[in-house]
Amino acid sequence: MHTERIPVFPGDPNLKSYEEARATFRWEDVEREFSWHTTGKVNIAYEAIDRNVLEKGLGEKVALYYSDPARQEAVTYRQMMEQSNRFANVLRKHGIGKGERVFIFMPRSPELYWSFLGIIKVGGIAGPLFEAFMEGAVRDRLADAEAVAIVTTPALRKRIPKDLPHLKHIFMVGIPEGGLGEGELDWHAEMAEASPETDIEWGDREDPMLLLYTSGSTGKPKGVLHVHNGMIQHYQTGKWILDLRPDDIYWCTADPGWVTGISYGVWAPYLNGVTSVVRGGRFRPDDWYKTIQDYQVNVWYSAPTAFRMLMGAGDDIVKQFDLSCLRHVLSVGEPLNPEVVRWGLKVFDRRIHDNWWMTETGGQIISNYPCMEIKPGSMGKPFPGIHAAIIDDKGNELPPLQMGNLAVKAPWPSMMRRIWKNPAKYNEYFKIEGWYLSGDSAYMDEEGYFWFQGRIDDVINTSGERVGPFEVESKLVEHPAVAEAGVIGKPDPLRGEIIKAFIALREGYLWTEDLKTEIIDFVKKGLAAHAAPREIEVRDKLPKTRSGKIMRRVLKAWELGLPTGDLSTMED
Numbered sequence: 001m002h003t004e005r006i007p008v009f010p011g012d013p014n015l016k017s018y019e020e021a022r023a024t025f026r027w028e029d030v031e032r033e034f035s036w037h038t039t040g041k042v043n044i045a046y047e048a049i050d051r052n053v054l055e056k057g058l059g060e061k062v063a064l065y066y067s068d069p070a071r072q073e074a075v076t077y078r079q080m081m082e083q084s085n086r087f088a089n090v091l092r093k094h095g096i097g098k099g100e101r102v103f104i105f106m107p108r109s110p111e112l113y114w115s116f117l118g119i120i121k122v123g124g125i126a127g128p129l130f131e132a133f134m135e136g137a138v139r140d141r142l143a144d145a146e147a148v149a150i151v152t153t154p155a156l157r158k159r160i161p162k163d164l165p166h167l168k169h170i171f172m173v174g175i176p177e178g179g180l181g182e183g184e185l186d187w188h189a190e191m192a193e194a195s196p197e198t199d200i201e202w203g204d205r206e207d208p209m210l211l212l213y214t215s216g217s218t219g220k221p222k223g224v225l226h227v228h229n230g231m232i233q234h235y236q237t238g239k240w241i242l243d244l245r246p247d248d249i250y251w252c253t254a255d256p257g258w259v260t261g262i263s264y265g266v267w268a269p270y271l272n273g274v275t276s277v278v279r280g281g282r283f284r285p286d287d288w289y290k291t292i293q294d295y296q297v298n299v300w301y302s303a304p305t306a307f308r309m310l311m312g313a314g315d316d317i318v319k320q321f322d323l324s325c326l327r328h329v330l331s332v333g334e335p336l337n338p339e340v341v342r343w344g345l346k347v348f349d350r351r352i353h354d355n356w357w358m359t360e361t362g363g364q365i366i367s368n369y370p371c372m373e374i375k376p377g378s379m380g381k382p383f384p385g386i387h388a389a390i391i392d393d394k395g396n397e398l399p400p401l402q403m404g405n406l407a408v409k410a411p412w413p414s415m416m417r418r419i420w421k422n423p424a425k426y427n428e429y430f431k432i433e434g435w436y437l438s439g440d441s442a443y444m445d446e447e448g449y450f451w452f453q454g455r456i457d458d459v460i461n462t463s464g465e466r467v468g469p470f471e472v473e474s475k476l477v478e479h480p481a482v483a484e485a486g487v488i489g490k491p492d493p494l495r496g497e498i499i500k501a502f503i504a505l506r507e508g509y510l511w512t513e514d515l516k517t518e519i520i521d522f523v524k525k526g527l528a529a530h531a532a533p534r535e536i537e538v539r540d541k542l543p544k545t546r547s548g549k550i551m552r553r554v555l556k557a558w559e560l561g562l563p564t565g566d567l568s569t570m571e572d
């Protein structure tokens, strides 16, 4: 079984021996590398940005290369520090401070990162939102978090609800046509008036700093809360998994609206003092390769769907670029096909290092390391200092090759600390004493490599984005033509899964192509483009339990042509 291996590449990685690290590693030793070890007070934004300027002499080093088709900019660590100080002062001027939730809803830009860091400098809790969210999705999140302010752009303004009682300030990056409305503030004017120096709000390691909404299989998206202490893990995984070295140019392709774009798009690179590349605009294979070539990217962190799209664009296009600068390539978010790993080896002459983690884990948990052989298709081994295992439903660790729950011994430094206003949901993850239950199933082989098998619940992973079927179903039944809806993930060679909806129509509606388009658009406009079904199938009736719950497992069996299993709970 799994005889294919890709040997270690020549080079001198930060982590020399996985086994030795597992035997000797202690998080306490990592803590000593932070200045707060002496003061007892902490702010992750200081450690990531200001400390590089004030204590390490990196003020003139480029922290951020920003690039989109209309704008290219190099921002030094000193500028990152001063701009985020300014935004911290702007927030304070409006009475926004410790513990308050400030959201960010805008396309990637330097302003986004300055605002984000400014929120954290005043001790606030930042809530980054993916720019594709539509009004319904934005409303749910802002309302649940009782956000007091949001940073946005004129183009996205109409998706921000005006009737939320807690939302007092809308910082507009750019002036809308017709001028600013009520509660709207000119981000640029405010920044220009603000001082580039600020008093950072020092706090405790366990103070919250980040709220990220993510989907489960039931209910609305839940707010996963992270604290400053996560930095220990962001820093150390940045060193050993991203293999960051002082002169590296690093590119994480994830949007800061998702956890990867924060933990590994902001914290890991800046805590390690490297230069980070952020690319705005749409995905295009030639632009991506050009970005690597132009910025001489050494370390590149992306996702399986992106790699599959690049693979689909063909090998010839790769040859038009000089990508010899690439030293280390990584992937996260969904299963990485062995075929893609082989392709990466062929066209980049590099190994693609898969790793596994989740919004809730805050940082990488299982990974392939440069010092370790890769078995294509495996996610690798647990990070030294973290115990991940395959357990049964009682919490017993299973022997190799047995499939079970992928679980992590709690706690670890970057673990979520709460589900916002929902302790019951939080406790569900920890219902087996001592363990965090990921909801994924996997097995471990005899050599300790972990192999992903699937989700245990109905959560859909489309192009690496988690979509809760319940949210999509709820939106579908808001459409006047839809009586019932059940949503599943359908296997797809490019996107991993696509969203497929089964619906029953209301009396008097006729199924047409136009109606289908209308319903898909309805979900796109109400939730987000990535949450809209790509396929809809109409049935007279959907399979339901006697208590009225749609049986998604039956829908899935229909789709895959598999036996439907036990139907004893199904209504007549």
Ligand code: WTA
Pocket: 214, 258, 259, 260, 331, 332, 333, 334, 335, 336, 354, 355, 356, 357, 358, 359, 360, 379, 438, 439, 440, 452, 454, 455, 461, 464, 465, 466
């Ligand atoms: C899936 C993204 C297979 C998994 C950082 C997990 C993966 C969910 C992998 C978390 C991988 C993540 N192989 N599946 N290497 N990495 N997943 O919260 O189902 O957006 O539970 O975090 O993505 O998605 P999330």
